[in-house]
């Protein structure tokens with residue numbers, strides 16, 4: 355809604371992560387510092403910039419068109435997470451990002467969130483409701499959907515994925531978590547380790563706006579004490595392989611739970627290269643099934659951009 359500021363020099367930033375999915379964060383309460391895709395890519399560059407899988411701008415919802423549209427129904431969604439991938443492209447949603455975003459707002463003194471309270475955040479995928487846990491935050495991510503519902507209902511998969519290191523193409527299931535995901539089940543952890551994610555996996559047919567691809571191995575046994583356990587690696591749209599993906603973990607749990615059938619549990623742990631996140635499925639107030647994501651959020655640095663960055 356505003357003109358991009360031309361220079362990054364002097365911009366204050368924080369650096370944070372959730373299970374190793376790392377972000378450059380900036381506070382722009384009045385919507386005066388919308389960055390260009392090129393500036394975002396420079397800031398996220400691991401050699402020439404701060405480095406990050408994405409950049410998150412904290413802006414009051416009323417200053418962003420998608421945020422302003424949410425306020426009529428959700429006047430408490432004061433803050434909007436303007437999420438951008440490391441290559442400068444926008445994404446609708448970031449699950450690890452929401453937790454780190456709230457941690458950032460708290461660290462900047464822009465919100466308060468006592469144990470037991472909830473904070474409503476605006477995103478391009480609608481509102482997300484965040485509360486504290488003993489070790490971090492939990493987020494009501496809202497409902498999930500199949501991207502290709504007819505194909506999912508017919509055969510349990512809707513596409514085929516090929517990736518370097520995998521000897522044969524694999525059936526996959528595409529899930530909408532506000533942003534797109536395609537989930538592939540692999541046989542075991544050695545196959546997961548041998549999958550090469552330096553280049554984007556090929557998904558046929560791909561969801562219309564591209565996709566994040568999750569490679570998942572169910573634990574043996576899959577369910578212990580009513581909790582399902584899976585391991586996952588991810589290739590993110592607009593980034594490459596990352597240590598973790600919160601929406602990807604939700605999509606992976608949704609796909610494995612769907613494939614496992616009626617007896618599958620509602621509570622899951624998802625082990626990722628950067629740690630572990632929790633996923634829980636529960637009935638939402640509007641009658642659709644919601645997904646809850648839980649995990650840590652950390653701020654590791656604060657600084658000011660020097661004039662070398664442009």
Ligand SMILES: N[C@@H](CCC[C@H](N)C(=O)O)C(=O)O
Pocket residue numbers: 375408439444445446447448449450451533534566590591592593596598599600601602
């Ligand atoms: N890492 C994120 C997802 C970030 C967006 C993704 N790359 C996309 O383009 O949709 C997460 O934790 O959910």
